[in-house]
Amino acid sequence: MVAAEGKLKVILGYAAGVGKTFRMLEEGQTLKAEGCDVVIGYFEPHGRQDTIAKTEGLETVPRRIIEYRERTFEEMDTPAILVRRPRVCLVDEFPHTNVPGSERAKRWEDVLALLDAGIDVITTMNIQHLESLNDQVREISGVQVRETVPDWVLKRADEIVFVDLTPGALLNRLDRGVVYAPEKAHRAKENFFKEPTLAALREMALRQTAHEVDLRMTPSAPREGEARSDSASSGDERILIHVTDSPSAVGLIRRGRRVANFLRADCFAVAVVPGPRRAALPGDQREALQRHLDFARKLHIDTRVLDAEDAADALVAFAHTNGITQIFLSKPRKPNFRFFGTKQLLAMQVIRAARDIQVTVVADRQTPRT
């Protein structure tokens, strides 16, 4: 008999120190008091006394020591948890990247393995780690977040709960040394821990939680882990994202994915490369294109590479065959002059060719503005 998939609960916050881990442990304690078999799979104490106190009486599966480049790292011991087989496992810091040498690159992948084995997981994350918000987060905070969780993984969560604390109270905690040691607290104030940045992140987390509640309420919305983008979805929109080797493609893919998620639309990513020239593409361009297609696939977007000379015609033809309602393109940089005979903007070519399809030209949020 195959074990039923475990349930996933995500405790969502907007910054370190709002009380996510505390809440996770509190729920663990409540479950244990109810007689449930709970273990701590991973816990990051950050030297916070009140949080550490909450682990009292809870069983911890010891971390695994991994050596990498003559240094030792401690990671969650997923194989040991699978052997221990608790009913519920508490896993701190969902977006964490494992040290090379671990079976899986990301902690969220470890969590998926636990769920597959029928273990329920309660985990913690901050909004700035959600993949589709990466560009917005950088714009707001100036920080490029490297550890991200794809939106489909969060969508897989059965429950999401938002842990709130006002930015004022959080900054207070930071000053009192509750969140970080003084040195780290000082550095934190340079990036996320500014009042308007915290307020903006908090607003984003509230809106995301509202969206997640909305998604789980509508029975017709398929869970993306089960239904890929080629299956019927509840929306009547189908979105096509034009993937290129340009650095702006990354932000475009994120944006297209996010809009598709909210509109519950199917989503495709298409690159157009003339066949004979594909081999002739310079290596770095070919690599960039491949990287962007891989990135799209990681976000659960179906990808295609079309062999054609004219990108606009190929995109529109693909759109017509596949019932696409909206094409997503990158916004071109503004040219200083426009000479007679200058090549038309791709966006305008597509707009002119796509007689019954909407075209969304996405702003380049990739290049930091001065």
Add this chain to the structure above:
Amino acid sequence: MPDSDKRRPSPEELLRRVQAEEDFARRGRLKVFLGYESGMGVSYRMLDEGRRRMQRGQDVVVGALQASRDEAVTGLLREMEVLSMLPNGAPDVDAIRRRRPSVCLIDGLASRNAADSRNEHRWQDAEELLDVGISILTAINLQHIAEKQEQVAAILGRQVDEAVPEGFLMRADDIEVVDSPTLDPELSELREIALVLAAEVVDAQLVEYLKRHGLDQTYGTHERILVCITPRSNAALMIDRGRRQADRFHGDLFVVFVEQSALSYADQAMLDKNLDAARQAGAKVEVLQGEDAVDTILQFARREAITQIFVGHSQRAGFWHRLWPNPVERLILESGGIDVRVFPQGETGKQAVR
């Protein structure tokens, strides 16, 4: 979206800023704990914060309680100074003002006071205390917010008559959400409304903060969609899609028309119909004036922190149209950090609105 414009503030602007600073310094601070249904422990969270502030040395009193309270709340109250309420059940505002704590806790904010009270509603008592510089901690459930009551009643099928105006919440210095997952579809709906309301309050606070600090910037924290219509555009579809996108993103919808000279009778009638449809869809509708339609739209978009512009594109493009940038092309090139969604229009672009 930090879009800072380092302009020199005018004397009026400076005066306004000083005034805002003074008002801010004089008034007590209001913090609201918001839950989406009763029994979620908002009162407990409020009292718990009051107790922690007390432990940190602040002068905290409890000024008003609810008639019914659970064991956890009763336990917390034993550690705190609770002022007695008036025989008619209203908070004793005079006694609180005489006692002059730095923080006063007011539970049951939506309560209506007895007929002989100085204020009709308890939230007005709180307002009075804030005005004299006493900070307030209070707790409220979604169903007690006046502007949300119709929506809540439609979901739950029952009406609550005590209410606090949403404006009171919007003026809060701090709002903290008490969130909890639920599998109940009706409660999920309430939860979603409460989360979005809190996001709106946080957004208002962010705008206020930026204003108070003279920071001229905006953050693209939520979707603000601007639909630009003309008499000839496929306005019904554009407004419908704008409404849907705004709803799905819990965002805002604006519909504008840039005034043109000498519209034909038929065009004017069509335009009026479209603007009406926009108002029906709950959009903020404005008729803009300006020499250059693209500049006018972009000015409006920047002022309103728009994240996405919807615009129609006519297919009547001949040789000359291709030679010079047409308005849509200019809008795309000059709109900076704003996305532009282009709708085909004219005969070929007609789509049924579902």
